[in-house]
Amino acid sequence: MGQKMKNAPVYFTIAQVRHNPVLRLGSYAPDIQDRMRKAGYPDFKKGIAMAFTLAPQLGDAPQTQPPVVEQVERLMFFSTDSTRGFIVEQNALSFHTTEYETFEALADEFMRGLAIVHECVTLAHSERIGLRYLDAVVPPGGETGLAEYLAPGVLGLSSRLPEDVTVSHSFSETHIQTAKCAVLARTIIQSGPLGFPMDLQPIGVKVADRFREINGVHAIVDTDASIEGRHPFNLELIKSQLQVLRDGVGIAFDATVTPIAVSAWNS
Known part of the structure; x- marks a missing residue:
C-alpha cells in the first residue's frame, strides 16, 4: 500500500470530512x-455554492413545499501548480489532488489541512468521512483490451455483442457494505476524452497531461467509500477511519480490475 505504481491509473482523489456547521466561516478566513x-497552498479564492434544504414533511402527507435554496460560502486553497487543494465549507472540508503518490501521503496531507481548520474554528464533531478514487483504465488494445483489464461483471454487454456493434456508453454500479464502511463502486465505459462523473466536478485542480491526452475508448473506475456517524472531533480517530476507507476502496478496486491490469500499471 505504501508503494506507488510506476504507471498508476489514479487521476483524481478526494478525501472529505463533514462536521458541525460553522456559520461565520468568513470571519475565520x-x-x-x-x-x-x-503550508504550501498560496492560491486563495472565495466562492459560493448552492445548497438545497427540504422542508420537513408532516405525517404521511406528500412533500408540497419546494426546497429552500441557500448560498453557502466556500474557501478554496490551491498549490502553486494546481495539482492539489483544500475546499473549506461551513460543514465540510475536502482535499482534492490530481497527483496521487501513496495513500499515506494523501492521508498525511489531508490531516494537515484538517488540523489547520480545527486550530482556527475549533470543530465539535465529525459526521461523515469519505474517500473517493477515480482511475482511468486505457488498455493498449483499445476496446477489445478492456476485457483483459476489467472483471466480466463490469463490462456490460460489450462482450456479447456482434463485432460490428460499437458501445458508446456502459455503466455498472455495486453497493458494498464491509464490516466497517460502505463502498459505492462504479465503472463507466465510454469513448472520447477522459472526464469526470456527473456528480463530481472538481474545482481548481489540473489533471495530469498523460490523462488529458486520453481520447478514445476507456473506462473510469469510480470507487467511493464512506463512514457515517457522529463522533466528538478527534484527529486520530479520523485518520484511523481513513485507513478503514482505503481498505474498503481496495476491496472494490481489486474485484474490478484484473491481475493483468495491475501488472501493466506496475511495469
Whole structure:
C-alpha cells in the first residue's frame, strides 16, 4: 500500500470530512488563509455554492413545499501548480489532488489541512468521512483490451455483442457494505476524452497531461467509500477511519480490475 505504481491509473482523489456547521466561516478566513499559505497552498479564492434544504414533511402527507435554496460560502486553497487543494465549507472540508503518490501521503496531507481548520474554528464533531478514487483504465488494445483489464461483471454487454456493434456508453454500479464502511463502486465505459462523473466536478485542480491526452475508448473506475456517524472531533480517530476507507476502496478496486491490469500499471 505504501508503494506507488510506476504507471498508476489514479487521476483524481478526494478525501472529505463533514462536521458541525460553522456559520461565520468568513470571519475565520484570514487565519485559515495565513496557515494554508505557509503550508504550501498560496492560491486563495472565495466562492459560493448552492445548497438545497427540504422542508420537513408532516405525517404521511406528500412533500408540497419546494426546497429552500441557500448560498453557502466556500474557501478554496490551491498549490502553486494546481495539482492539489483544500475546499473549506461551513460543514465540510475536502482535499482534492490530481497527483496521487501513496495513500499515506494523501492521508498525511489531508490531516494537515484538517488540523489547520480545527486550530482556527475549533470543530465539535465529525459526521461523515469519505474517500473517493477515480482511475482511468486505457488498455493498449483499445476496446477489445478492456476485457483483459476489467472483471466480466463490469463490462456490460460489450462482450456479447456482434463485432460490428460499437458501445458508446456502459455503466455498472455495486453497493458494498464491509464490516466497517460502505463502498459505492462504479465503472463507466465510454469513448472520447477522459472526464469526470456527473456528480463530481472538481474545482481548481489540473489533471495530469498523460490523462488529458486520453481520447478514445476507456473506462473510469469510480470507487467511493464512506463512514457515517457522529463522533466528538478527534484527529486520530479520523485518520484511523481513513485507513478503514482505503481498505474498503481496495476491496472494490481489486474485484474490478484484473491481475493483468495491475501488472501493466506496475511495469
